Amino acid sequence: MADEQETEAEAEEFHPRGTVAILVMFVLAIIILWGSVYVILLSRGVTV
Amino acid sequence: MSAPNDAKRTLHIDPYEKNWMRISIILVIVFAAAVTVAGFALGFQVPSPEERVDPNNLTGPWENPGLRELSPGVYELYVIGNATTWQFEPRDVEIPVDSTVTIYVTSRDIQHGFKLQDTNINMQILPGQVSKLTHVFEEAGEYPYICTEYCGVGHAAMFGNLTVVEK
Numbered sequence: 780m781a782d783e784q785e786t787e788a789e790a791e792e793f794h795p796r797g798t799v800a801i802l803v804m805f806v807l808a809i810i811i812l813w814g815s816v817y818v819i820l821l822s823r824g825v826t827v
Numbered sequence: 828m829s830a831p832n833d834a835k836r837t838l839h840i841d842p843y844e845k846n847w848m849r850i851s852i853i854l855v856i857v858f859a860a861a862v863t864v865a866g867f868a869l870g871f872q873v874p875s876p877e878e879r880v881d882p883n884n885l886t887g888p889w890e891n892p893g894l895r896e897l898s899p900g901v902y903e904l905y906v907i908g909n910a911t912t913w914q915f916e917p918r919d920v921e922i923p924v925d926s927t928v929t930i931y932v933t934s935r936d937i938q939h940g941f942k943l944q945d946t947n948i949n950m951q952i953l954p955g956q957v958s959k960l961t962h963v964f965e966e967a968g969e970y971p972y973i974c975t976e977y978c979g980v981g982h983a984a985m986f987g988n989l990t991v992v993e994k
Contacts, residue, residue, distance in 0.1 A: 825870045826947045827961045
C-alpha cells in the first residue's frame with residue numbers, strides 16, 4: 780500500500796521536459812509554416 | 828451518508844495535458860479567425876460552380892475558347908481541359924498588365940485541375956461544370972498554368988502559359 784502511494788507521488792512530480800520541448804517546437808513549426816502560407820496567400824491578391 | 832469513493836470519481840487531467848488542450852483550442856480559433864477574415868473581410872473567394880454545361884456539346888463561348896475583351900483592361904478567359912489531345916484550350920494567352928481577367932474552366936471529358944502559378948487561382952476542372960475565378964494581374968511576366976489532377980498518360984503535357992506584357 781505504501782509503495783503504491785509512493786509511486787503515484789513520483790508520477791505527479793515527473794516533469795517531461797524533453798516531450799514539452801518537442802511539443803513547443805511542433806507548435807512553433809505549425810504557426811510559422813501556416814503563417815507563411817497565409818502571408819503568401821494575402822500577398823498574391825484577392826480572387827473573387 | 829457519503830460515498831467513500833467520491834475522490835476517485837473526479838476526472839484527473841494532467842496539467843501538461845490541460846495546457847496542450849488549451850493550445851490546440853487557441854490554434855483552431857486563430858486559424859478559423861484567419862480564414863474568416865480572408866474570406867469575408869478581405870474578399871478571398873474559392874471557386875464555386877458557375878453553371879452546368881453538356882461536356883459532349885459545349886456551345887456558346889465554349890465553341891471558341893480563349894480570351895475576350897469586355898472593355899479596356901477587362902477580360903474573360905475560357906479554358907477547356909481536353910484529355911483527347913492532352914492540352915488546355917487555349918495553350919497560350921497574352922494580356923496587358925493591370926488587366927482584370929475572369930477565368931472560366933470546364934472539361935470535355937474527365938477531371939482536370941487548373942493552377943495558375945504565382946496567383947491564388949487553383950480550380951478543379953469537372954466535366955459538366957463551369958468554375959470561375961477573377962484575378963487582377965498587376966505585375967508583368969510569365970504565369971504558367973498546369974493541370975494539378977492526375978488525368979492520365981498525357982497529364983504531364985497539360986500546361987499552358989499566360990503572359991502579362993507591359994502596356
